[in-house]
Amino acid sequence: MTRIIFATALALTLSACGGQFSNPFEGLGAQNEPSAGKPLDGADAARPKEPSVVEVGGTGQSAASLDKTTEAEKKAATAAPAGGAVLGTTVASLGDPTEQGFWLRTPLVSAEAQGSVKTQGGAVVQVKLIPIDGPPSAGSRISLAAMRALNIGLTELATLTVSRS
Known part of the structure; x- marks a missing residue:
């Protein structure tokens, strides 16, 4: 009962x-x-199966149609980074899917900087680090292009190691 x-x-x-x-x-x-x-x-x-559609303004669009990055941009972003200072780890979710590029909005930086993020599985992508308000333990938002390059599901909360270039 x-x-x-x-x-x-x-x-x-x-x-x-x-x-x-x-x-x-x-x-x-x-x-x-x-x-x-x-x-x-x-x-x-x-x-669970990954959704193939992202809701934007009440209309569903495919992740592939929203990601306008070129193959050259993807190749440059996934090239081995030059290394840098590890800022910490963060849990990231999908940011604004209509905002193009490779970026991470995170409280781990106080000013925009170039850097990289690494998944627990070892995948790395270079991103622009953009500051947001909050304590360093607060979550971050990552671009659609970066999530796809890292092979992270659109609904996943990914634990990422963030480094400044």
Whole structure:
């Protein structure tokens, strides 16, 4: 009985989230079922599918259509950085997806500077470090182009090591 009440309360709560969770129970029963006679890989079953659309001003646009960076810009940004002083780590989420370029808005800097960010997996991209208000432990916002170059999912909260060039 408690499960039914909890499930009903959860469904009602999530249905009030502006359509972001239109069916909160979609796929729950299928996670443990074999597909085409083969059992699901545990990592694939546990990882949610990445959205292919980013909401901008009430209209959904693909991440690829919003990212206007050229191949030359991507290659330059992902080239090995010259090194620099590590400023600390931050948890970053997607910033304004319509703002082009490779940047990180972070409280770890007090003035704009060139730098780089490194994922826990070792991927590195060079970015412009842009200051925002807040304590150094506050989160940061990263550009769509930088997230894609680092192979970070658009809905992920990524732990990044931030360095100044």
